[in-house]
Amino acid sequence: MADRFDLSTPSERWLWKKDTLREPTLLQSFAFDEVNKHLYVLQLRRGGAAAGDLCLNRLDFQGKRLGHMELRGFGHGVAMGVQHGSDGTVWIWTEADAKDGYGRGVTRFRFFDGAVRTRDDVKVRHPIPGSTGNQPSVCTASRRIAVRHRVDGKPRYRIWDLADFVARDYSEPIADFAQTGAHPDPDIPFQGYALHGDHLYQLAGTAYDAKTNPPARRGNTYLSCLDIRTGRLLDRQRTEAGHSLDHREPEGLAVRQGAGGQLCLGLASGAVGQRRFSIYYKPHKA
Template sequence: MDERIDLDTPAVRWLWKKGPLKEPTVLQSFAFDEVNHHLYVLQVGRGGGEAGNLCLNKLDLQGKRLGHMYLQGFGHGVSMGVQNAADGTVWIWTETAAVGGYGRGVTRFRFSHEAVRTTEDVKVRKPIPGSTSNQPSVCMASRRIAVRHRMGGKPRYRVWDLDAFVARDYSKPLADLAQPAHHSDATIPFQGYALHGDHIYQLAGTAYDDATNPPAGHGNAHLSCVDIHTGKLVQRERTQAGHSLDYREPEGVAILRTPEPRLCMGLASGAAGDRRFSIYYKPLTR
């Protein structure tokens, strides 16, 4: 696949100030089940942080919450993926086996409303020995999976054929690359990524802050695109999408493939304890 979404394309508002999610925290990441028309959203759950406790929300594509489940000791929820299997099973991919709040491995499981999963309930995969901060993303268009991770504290990506990965054959990755700079300012935090074909899309930025990131400046959020085969940064653009939101923290990026490929970006808003989320997208232009 060589189609690439131009990050300079104007963003379109899709979902606006939706929620609340099950927990009062911001969204961390999200992914789509396009077969069944569902949106899954991860957020830090009760006693999260260092413990790595997450809450997974299941929503319809209008942002209405349909259910939730808890993932104890899984990680921070920087990214996630949805796999639609040939037999109709929907698999949710997340990080797991948290140490210091971030996963040392990845796993997949089925959604079950109000269930509580621990690392003892799932099969932990550690495809990159010695790595930390493992975070998966699934591309059903190319049937690939990526795992962002850290080696020696430095972030990298590794990409596999999804069927091989499911079979636990990690011996022949399709790509293995250092993560290019996600922002022009190295101090700005990474806020998520999504794999789509031959490209990885990254999101970075912080919430509004009167001292360093005032609302009048329309925020410091940046989207970037990486070629998985060359490892090069293809494009990086600042986005002012949703600049009128209060708080406005960029959180999570995902691909929605129908009716046409869209790069979707999450934005948290609202007061602490009553957070909402909005999603903007950049369409594929041909």
């Protein structure tokens, strides 16, 4: 798992301007179920940001919606993960126990089309007591889970062996380090991350804006890579993927293990109330 994605490689288009999500809002994050060829996408429900109300979509790999769930009081949906149990069960990992719209813990659950889950009927885990803004990412290749969180308002990452985490043994994390290097401008919003082996990839940027981020400049979106063994920033590159999109807001980062390995980047477009999503990817470094 020493190889990493080359962030300077031009991105390639996978899905383009899809309007198949249940809610007309932005996508927030996404994750892959390679075994069943499903793409899971989180969105905020209309008017649900303050309460942390999310919609979880299940799509096929062509972007067609196959079902959805409502998640009430879970969080903002900045990152998510998919886990395959030894018995074939597919588990979805998200933040949970929202306060001020962001999760104070994480949880896992099974997908059931049309189901409604609340913070009271899932088993919430609080691996970092007192932390806020908890957001999980699962690496299916290394069988690890990362939780981005805030302590005293400052973002950090903590990473565990997934089996230990499932067993609620949080005593020996593999790594624990501060978030760094997501964007040259520290005031630019963080938009997602993904764990892959010994590396952690970050996404930051804003939507197009006529004054501060005009389309002619092809955006201010950056991808970066951290080494989880040291917490050090290894690389950071601006990406012009999907620069012709209107709005073009970066939202969500995920690794697809199939097709030789792909680092996938989500982009939102369209007018308010009529949002669409696109996904671009960078192939794995040879």
